[in-house]
Amino acid sequence: MKVVAGVAGAAAAGAVVVPAVAVVGAAANAPRLPGRPPGSDDGWRTVARWEQLAVGTPLQAHVIGAEVDAWNVSPDRRLGTVWLLRGGEGPETLRALSAVCPHLGCLIDHTERGFVCPCHNSDFSARGAALRGPSPRSMDPIEARVRDGRVEVRWARFRLGGAERIREEG
Amino acid sequence: MTSPSRWRSFLEERTGLPSALGRAVDVAVPGGPRWRRVFGASLSALLLLEAVTGAAMMTVYSPSTTAAWSSTWYLETVLPWGRLVRGIHHFGMHAIVALLVLHLVQVVLDRASRKPRELNHLLGLALGGLVLFAAMTGFPLAWDQRGYWVSRIEIGIIGSVPVLGTSLQRLLVGGAHFGQFTLTRFHTLHVWLVPLLLLLGVRAHIAMVRRHGLKGDAGRGDPQARWWPGQAARDAVAALLSVAVVTWMARRWGAPLDAPADPASHFPAVPTWFFSPLSQLLRYFPGPRQVIGTMIIPGALTTFLALLPWIDRSESRWRRALVLSPLLLAGLGAVALGVQQRRGLAKPAFVRSLREAQHTAWRARRLARAGIPPEGPLEMVRNDPAVRPGELFAQHCGTCHAVRGLSQQRKGPRLDGFGSREWATAFVVWPDHPELMGTTEIHDMSGQRRRLRDEGVRAVAEWLYSRGYEPGESAPDAALVAAGETIYRRRCTTCHQGEGDTSETEAADRDAPNLDAWGSRAYIRAQMLNPGARENYGERNHMPRFHDRMNERDLTMVVDFTRSLRTRPAPAVMEQPAEPPTP
Structure with a gap:
């Protein structure tokens, strides 16, 4: 009798708790919407035109696209901000850096001293290498290309605060 | 037989309520009532106040990234009494944290954590942590700029916890990024799980107080003194005073509401006063040493407090001063850190961005008066006809x-x-x-x-x-x-x-x-x-x-x-x- 009481009680409690905990845990993995499977969008977004870029002068550009957050899909949202660098004549000299500071995620400015994060004074070189301040790593590179005169980037976010560069999925 | 006593025996026979009530107030207070023992009662009163005002706000609030700010704004601006209720809830939380500190100081000074009250002391510390967690989970619910950015930094700090940090962060945030799931999760924690735990915890805390009696002043006054009515009267007056102060502050200032949360903006995020010593501490430990500020120092302090009943056992005034001196130093350090942080806020760049943020908040509240589109208040602000073109x-x-x-x-x-x-x-x-x-x-x-x-x-x-x-x-x-x-x-x-x-x-x-x-x-x-x-x-x-x-x-x-x-x-x-x- 004691065993029956114990086992039945534990089973009943488990039947209630397990699915409840599982659903809370599942949402932590931010499942994708079924109508937007992986690969349904190649991620390339136009941010500028090649002719707008001048050698030696970084251009700040916003990545605009649809933001998916749980069940909400908001078109024309600012997904992020990049700095575009043109190294020379050809489109192969294009480089894009995320404007998100790897330290705590503030937006990096460009001043006469180079790239500077205004929040905690992290300094970066003209090519984005960390020089001084609390940033644990250099500015994060973003995939970029030129297509028919359009500068396109593939926006990505990276985990903040660590020396290792880990791409955040979802 | 007079009619009240007839009712009394009627109820007693059927429910046992009158004698249960009598037992409930029959708590020993050796040495008689004291004003300095009122903090516990005031805390209970304010926790109830939070529950009542919180439930009232839940009838209006909608936990969604597109509706949280809007419903809060509506409560604050349009609904009669809404501003007062929200203000009481807001300042009630501040008062609870302040009273918790006073309660802890009283307990430590009065040796009220010693045997046989060690476990109740630990429970009390856990309840204090829960209260801070309630404050933390409540902060971003309005989904305004300050709540959003302060929470992001707090969550970033949780992420720096070794080993478990990242999983804990994902579990709280509901994925990698702050968004809809963050709001629904924080909401569930804030209105259901944390209050439930607080209710059970406070019940157990008070039950143990009843069991042990209040830690009175042995050898002074009446050793047989009871809580009712002397201490009860003082508790009630203190509770009334706390509620009155909170209501006055709510009427005077109201709870703040910034512009709608904008992940693509710069916002000068400043933590609440009771988190500012911690936030200032982080500035001294950048990069990989961050864990010293986030974990090691606060962890050491909490451990010291938890072990206090076993550390602080002497009756000698000098020995006690020595044993308790780390707490005094920690208190002074916290005040100094807090002051240091507030001083950092006077920088011109900070003042400028704060003024810009205030202007955006003002514009948002202004635009909302004509109604907020279903895409949410952020879209409304982004398309502000005075700015966007x-x-x-x-x-x-x-x-x-x-x-x-x-x-x-x-x-x-x-x-x-x-x-x-x-x-x-x-x-x-x-x-x-x-x-x-x-x-x-x-x-x-x-x-x-x-x-x-x-x-x-x-x-x-x-x-x-x-x-x-x-x-x-x-x-x-x-x-x-x-x-x-x-x-x-x-x-x-x-x-x-x-x-x-x-x-x-x-x-x-x-x-x-x-x-x-x-x-x-x-x-x-x-x-x-x-x-x-x-x-x-x-x-x-x-x-x-x-x-x-x-x-x-x-x-x-x-x-x-x-x-x-x-x-x-x-x-x-x-x-x-x-x-x-x-x-």
Whole structure:
């Protein structure tokens, strides 16, 4: 009798708790919407035109696209901000850096001293290498290309605060 | 038998309530009532206050990224009593944290954590942690700028916890990024799980107090004294006072509501006063040493407090001063860190960004008065008709065109006053002026003042102005317009395209822009969509096409904004000599 009481009680409690905990845990993995499977969008977004870029002068550009957050899909949202660098004549000299500071995620400015994060004074070189301040790593590179005169980037976010560069999925 | 005692025995027989109540208040207070023991009761009263005001707010609040700010704003601004209830909930939380500190100080000084109360002391510390967690989970629920950014930093700190940090962070946030799931999770924790745990914990805390009696003053006063009525009266007065102060603060200041949370913005995030020592501590431990500030120092302090009943066992005043000195130092350190942080807020850059944030918040509350669109308050602020068109113009047009206050670029004509008589006059007189076409690669038109004379220039400018005229603006002079049109159709259409040409030029030779709708919304739109069309600048054009760069709503905003520039002063070209130098 004691065993029956114990086992039945534990089973009943488990039947209630397990699915409840599982659903809370599942949402932590931010499942994708079924109508937007992986690969349904190649991620390339136009941010500028090649002719707008001048050698030696970084251009700040916003990545605009649809933001998916749980069940909400908001078109024309600012997904992020990049700095575009043109190294020379050809489109192969294009480089894009995320404007998100790897330290705590503030937006990096460009001043006469180079790239500077205004929040905690992290300094970066003209090519984005960390020089001084609390940033644990250099500015994060973003995939970029030129297509028919359009500068396109593939926006990505990276985990903040660590020396290792880990791409955040979802 | 009097009637109250009959009722009493009636209830006693059936429910046992009266004697249960009697036992509930029969708590030993050796040495009699003291004012310094009222903090526990005040805390209970304020926790109840939070539960009541919180439940009231839940009837309005909607935990969604598109509705959280809106429903909070509605509660705060539109609903009668809403501001007071929200203010009480807000300041109630501040008062609870302050009273917790006082309660802890009283317990430590009165040796009230010692045997047999060690476990109740530990429970009390856990309850204190729960209260801070309740404050933390409640903070971003309005989904305004400050709540959002402060939470992001707090969650970032949790992420720095070794080993478990990242999983804990994902579990709390509901994925990798702050968003909808963060809100629903924080909401569930704040209104259900944490209050439930607090309720059970406080019940157990009070039950143990009853079991042990209050830690009184042994050897002084009446050793048999009871909680009822002396201490009860003091507790009640203190509770009333706490509630009164909280209500007064709520009425006086109300709870803050910033602009809607904007992940793409810069926001000068400042933590609440009781988290600011911790936040300041982090500044001294950057990078990999961060864990010292987030984990090691706070962890050591908590461990010390938890072990206090076993550490602080001496009755000697001096020994106790020595044992408790780390707590005093920690307290002083916390105050110093807090002060240091507030001083950092006086920096000009910080003050400036704070002022900008306040302005955005003011605009948001202002715009909300006309209703908030279903896409949410952030879209509402982004499309603020007082700000957005200028931003779009600066972003898309300001890279070449100068407009005072927005851009100083000089790759195309200055657009201040574009569409006005003055701008038209300036152009007809001196098209190659550096403020007009001078810096472009189009130099086909020369100044027309000598050819048309001042009266002719005036008439043509009046006609050009009439092309984009809309009712409600300064009306064009009909006679002047007619004269101007006659001149234009004969003398300007040798180059300019358009209807009614009387110059007898071959259509194929006319390749300058068609000005028949000059300055109108249609003209501006056509120029933006396809400036290289034959009707516009044709092959000489260098202006980019905007047909694929903006959606229809943004395009309309920029067109309207550009047209609104006609009320601004045009470039002062007339002050130049009558005949400009030929290039």
